Amino acid sequence: MSHAVLAAERAHLDLAAACLTDMRAATVATADAGGDAWASERLGAARAERLRSLAADPGAPPFFGRTDTPAETFHIGRRHVRDAAGDPVVIDWRAPMSRPFYQASPTDPQGLTRRRRFGFADGALTSYEDESLSADDRPSALLREEIERPRSGPMRDIVATIQPDQDDIVRAPLAESICVQGAPGTGKTAVGLHRAAYLLYTHGEQLSRTGVLVVGPNRAFLRYIEQVLPALGEVEVDQATVADLTGRVPVRAEDPDDVAVLKGDARLAEVLHRALWRRVAKPRDSVQVPLSARRYRIPEERLKRYVDDLRRAGISYGAGRERLALSLAEDARRQKEEVGGSPTDAETRRCARSAEVRAFCDEHWPAVDAAALVAEVLADPSVGRGVLTDAEQDLLRRAPARSVRATRWTAADAVLVDEVAGMLERTPGYGHVVVDEAQDLSPMQCRAVARRLASGSLTVLGDLAQATSPWSVADWSATLAALGRPGTSVRPLTTGYRVPAEVLEFANRLLPVLVPGLAPATAVRSEPGSLQVRPVPALAPVLAEVVRSAGAGSVGIVCADASVAELVAALDAEGVEAAALADDGSEPAPVAVVPATLVKGLEFDRVVVVEPAAIVAAEPRGLHRLYVALTRAVSSLVVLHRGELPDLLAG
Numbered sequence: 001m002s003h004a005v006l007a008a009e010r011a012h013l014d015l016a017a018a019c020l021t022d023m024r025a026a027t028v029a030t031a032d033a034g035g036d037a038w039a040s041e042r043l044g045a046a047r048a049e050r051l052r053s054l055a056a057d058p059g060a061p062p063f064f065g066r067t068d069t070p071a072e073t074f075h076i077g078r079r080h081v082r083d084a085a086g087d088p089v090v091i092d093w094r095a096p097m098s099r100p101f102y103q104a105s106p107t108d109p110q111g112l113t114r115r116r117r118f119g120f121a122d123g124a125l126t127s128y129e130d131e132s133l134s135a136d137d138r139p140s141a142l143l144r145e146e147i148e149r150p151r152s153g154p155m156r157d158i159v160a161t162i163q164p165d166q167d168d169i170v171r172a173p174l175a176e177s178i179c180v181q182g183a184p185g186t187g188k189t190a191v192g193l194h195r196a197a198y199l200l201y202t203h204g205e206q207l208s209r210t211g212v213l214v215v216g217p218n219r220a221f222l223r224y225i226e227q228v229l230p231a232l233g234e235v236e237v238d239q240a241t242v243a244d245l246t247g248r249v250p251v252r253a254e255d256p257d258d259v260a261v262l263k264g265d266a267r268l269a270e271v272l273h274r275a276l277w278r279r280v281a282k283p284r285d286s287v288q289v290p291l292s293a294r295r296y297r298i299p300e301e302r303l304k305r306y307v308d309d310l311r312r313a314g315i316s317y318g319a320g321r322e323r324l325a326l327s328l329a330e331d332a333r334r335q336k337e338e339v340g341g342s343p344t345d346a347e348t349r350r351c352a353r354s355a356e357v358r359a360f361c362d363e364h365w366p367a368v369d370a371a372a373l374v375a376e377v378l379a380d381p382s383v384g385r386g387v388l389t390d391a392e393q394d395l396l397r398r399a400p401a402r403s404v405r406a407t408r409w410t411a412a413d414a415v416l417v418d419e420v421a422g423m424l425e426r427t428p429g430y431g432h433v434v435v436d437e438a439q440d441l442s443p444m445q446c447r448a449v450a451r452r453l454a455s456g457s458l459t460v461l462g463d464l465a466q467a468t469s470p471w472s473v474a475d476w477s478a479t480l481a482a483l484g485r486p487g488t489s490v491r492p493l494t495t496g497y498r499v500p501a502e503v504l505e506f507a508n509r510l511l512p513v514l515v516p517g518l519a520p521a522t523a524v525r526s527e528p529g530s531l532q533v534r535p536v537p538a539l540a541p542v543l544a545e546v547v548r549s550a551g552a553g554s555v556g557i558v559c560a561d562a563s564v565a566e567l568v569a570a571l572d573a574e575g576v577e578a579a580a581l582a583d584d585g586s587e588p589a590p591v592a593v594v595p596a597t598l599v600k601g602l603e604f605d606r607v608v609v610v611e612p613a614a615i616v617a618a619e620p621r622g623l624h625r626l627y628v629a630l631t632r633a634v635s636s637l638v639v640l641h642r643g644e645l646p647d648l649l650a651g
């Protein structure tokens with residue numbers, strides 16, 4: 001390593017930091033344009049956003065790499081930095097010029113004569129490493145170190161080390177929907193978030209209008225990933241669970257699995273569609289409507305035609321109702337014009353709002369409340385005859401509550417209510433949606449996500465082996481069809497970055513039973529001693545000892561949901577401070593007792609899985625749940641069991 005090179009690169013780092021400071025100052029100083037309050041508010045909001053995105057993460061240096069071609073040198077960083085003259089000092093990692101940094105290889109140098117990576121310690125540039133992109137390159141130690149650096153705490157970005165197969169997905173065109181089937185810890189979530197950041201950078205104008213949505217499985221997961229996009233300079237991405245998206249009614253009850261599966265079936269959309277549209281009634285008589293002090297009779301035949309045309313127009317139920325009122329008013333207007341009158345637009349609108357027109361619409365195209373309609377279908381599912389079997393109708397049937405408000409809704413009901421709401425009024429759609437842990441979505445939940453998509457594209461992330469919901473599928477086609485993107489190509493990721501090889505191989509013993517034929521992941525690193533499987537006579541003392549000797553980093557104790565409180569109390573009795581992880585988005589405690597049903601998508605430095613057989617026994621897809629639990633560890637996994645181990649793990 002040359003000192004002169006190091007000194008020059010440090011000088012460039014200082015220059016970049018100074019330019020960033022100037023850019024921030026210039027943004028603050030931008031004067032408001034004119035006295036228009038709305039414009040200055042918009043400008044203020046845009047400036048605040050730009051400031052937020054410029055607010056450099058103090059731990060993140062302005063660049064992490066450099067590419068040289070015979071003509072040019074680019075430093076690559078988290079965001080674009082330019083000097084006072086407007087010349088680039090650092091190129092945004094998402095810019096096309098940055099692509100060779102991620103993709104160049106000795107077999108395809110992509111025009112590069114050198115790729116340089118930088119090593120940092122506490123924000124200071126301490127080392128660099130060059131590849132000449134020829135066959136004699138040694139594998140990059142810095143790259144390896146960074147990729148293998150144990151990770152814990154909230155998720156961090158991976159911009160410095162995105163791998164070529166991941167980069168292909170991150171930079172796929174906006175128009176292309178993609179489904180990533182990736183084994184545990186292969187970077188699906190990271191790739192999905194970086195793709196969102198890439199698309200926002202590349203198609204900023206289009207996507208800033210329509211927005212980007214990230215859908216995750218629960219609040220704990222959203223909390224875990226919430227820092228990644230802001231660290232990449234993207235602060236305007238919505239993050240939500242399906243429950244958030246469909247939260248039109250309070251959820252206060254749970255369905256038995258068989259009922260939940262049925263309510264998640266796409267045929268329910270057909271049932272609800274029928275239930276709604278059968279409200280529209282055929283006109284049986286003419287009607288008289290008032291227009292500027294006179295009344296006009298609209299004959300039955302024309303009324304029938306208006307209703308029929310609107311039914312067939314492919315518009316929402318609500319829009320149809322509004323347009324029906326307008327059709328009647330327009331009819332009266334034409335009649336008046338035929339006899340030489342010239343009604344104004346205001347008079348015609350008044351006619352559309354008249355008591356007579358409203359009464360006609362209420363009778364023939366009545367207003368509908370989404371929750372009330374679902375309550376009605378659940379109380380009498382016979383509207384589903386021909387779509388659902390008799391047995392299925394019986395399964396769905398529920399004694400009606402005193403009122404719609406008193407209904408004890410379940411999560412699956414909320415999705416049905418959202419489906420109807422989407423029929424009543426078009427749901428505004430995003431330009432791109434990233435759906436994580438998509439293997440767990442029911443077809444009806446997929447439809448709820450698809451409604452938020454408008455004509456945009458999707459990034460679907462998941463792992464069939466981690467599918468734990470009662471409606472889990474064995475391949476991706478049903479999910480992709482319900483998401484409205486049936487032709488989406490499925491791309492595998494199989495290099496595991498999270499879990500050490502010893503732990504991954506142990507978990508992979510379950511794989512042939514979970515999803516026969518699914519390719520197992522290969523871990524990038526091996527850590528001898530990272531796996532311990534310990535039969536114990538009593539849990540609490542050993543668990544306490546394991547936690548005490550864990551050293552720095554986060555500890556996640558994963559157990560069957562029913563045992564969480566007991567374990568927290570047992571640790572407390574042993575003098576070990578631990579807290580249960582809740583699904584309210586609050587931060588996990590340094591030692592967190594995690595219900596198995598909440599652990600999906602998370603990672604901890606050290607994981608203790610307590611009584612695997614109990615996790616398996618707790619639910620129908622308990623073995624899949626156990627696989628999720630066993631693949632959360634970054635540094636070590638300890639399995640403690642008093643009872644027998646599940647067969648596949650024993651021996």
Ligand SMILES: Nc1ncnc2c1ncn2[C@@H]1O[C@H](COP(=O)(O)OP(=O)(O)OP(=O)(O)O)[C@@H](O)[C@H]1O
Nearest residue numbers: 147151161162163184185186187188189190497601
């Ligand atoms: N190219 C990379 N360089 C460095 N770290 C990476 C890379 N890809 C993934 N990682 C890290 O590996 C870990 C797992 O990534 P991530 O959570 O995205 O995987 P996943 O496939 O979504 O996992 P799971 O399905 O098990 O939840 C994270 O800590 C992530 O930062």
